[in-house]
Amino acid sequence: MATYEKQHRIVSIKSTKPQLHKRMLRNWQLYLLLTPTLFYFLVFKYYPMYGLQIAFKDYLPSLGIWGSEWVGWDHFVRFFQSYQFWEIIENTLLLSVYELAVGFPLPIILALMLNMLISTKYRRFIQTIVYAPHFISVVVLVGILFVFLSPSSGLMNHLIVLFGGEPINFMASPEWFKTLYVLSGVWQGTGFAAIIYLAALAGVDPSLHEAAVMDGASKFKRVLHIDIPAIMPVSIIMLILALGNLMNLGFEKALLMQTPLNKESSNIIATYVYEVGIQQAQYSFGTAVGLFNSVINLILLVTVNQIARKVSENSLW
Incomplete structure (x- = not known):
């Protein structure tokens, strides 16, 4: 009897549950709003995955993807055995870790500082100043770097000479590339990245701060x-x-800042893929290197997410 009542209850629940097409018709505005985003990901993210198979083939445009010869892991082995492999991996990792170590905590610190400002006008003024660099294009940013750091006419070298130093060709020095890349990125992106943390701080209950002030908290x-x-x-x-x-660095910026003299420090995976895949028309080899980079990122994402889920209650999934 109990089993019959339980089954009857389940059938009743299922019968009252709206069918999928009815729910879609009822919420058609939401699905219509979602359509451009789905279309974007299908066309520009999922459809290009079809071409990943050329990483395992000796791709020739005249033969097409299906007609090209299957070579398996040859391109990956060639990349791993390349004399540039460890240099590229080292440059990419060092630059990525450097950028993460400097660039990740600064937006948090900036958001905390802005949140503690009492004057609304002053806060808006500071926010406008720190947000503005985000809207400068990468090409203009790198152009500014070349002008300001020019060894002959740059403002920075004029100051160095004024204090008795010798001019430095910053953009041609391998040892300066990573620092210039990271610090220019901090100047350009810190203010805009702080918006997310400011939004989170806006949800803090003001009564908590009022109670803390009453208790004498600084x-x-x-x-x-x-x-x-x-x-x-x-x-x-x-x-x-x-x-x-971590392994996906700004390709455009690295390429624009790259010079023949600083290439030993600026040659990262993204620029290497562009060089061999586009400039040298080695499409299969370039795709193999790019796929290797994507797989590393996927492994890092899954691993870090699992660790975060075990350590804390927050994770992506």
């Missing part, structure tokens, strides 16, 4: 015990995304 203690715990879930998610994207 601003530093309020930040330490109220603001930081409030943005910790967002920070963990952003850290997972950053680590999962």
Whole structure:
């Protein structure tokens, strides 16, 4: 009898549940709003995956993808045995870790500082200043670097000479490439990246700060015990995304900053793929290197997400 009632209840629930097409018709506006995004990912993200098979073939445009000869792992073995392999991996990892170590905590610090400002006008003024560099294109940014760091007419070298130093050709020095890449990125992106953390801080209950002030807590203690715990879930998610994207550096910026004299430091996976895949028309080899880079990023993303899920309650999935 109990089993019959249970089955009857399940059937009743299923019968009252709206069917899929009815739900779609009822919420057609939401699905219509979602359509451009789905179309974008299908065309520009999923459809290009069809071409990944040329990483395992000796691709010739005249024969097409299906007509080209299957070579298996030959291109990957060739890349692993290349004399440039360790140099490219080292440059990519060092630059990525450098950028993450410097660029990740700064937006959090900036957001905490802006959140503690009392004057609304002053806060808006500071936000406008730190947001503005984000809207400068990468080409213009690199052009500014070349002008300001010019060994003959650059402002930076004029200051160095003024204080008794010798001019430095920053853009041609391998030892300066990573620092210039990271610091220019910090100047351009820190303000805009802080928006996410400011949005998280806006959700903090003001009564918590009022109670802390009544208890005599300083601003530093309020930040330490109220603001930081409030943005910790967002920070963990952003850290997972950053680590999962560790090997994907800004290709355009690295390529524009690259010169024959600093190539030993600026030659990363992205620029190497462009060089061999596009300039030298080695499409299969370039695809193999790019696929290797993507697989490493996927492994990092899954690993970091699993660690974050075990250590804390926050994760992507």
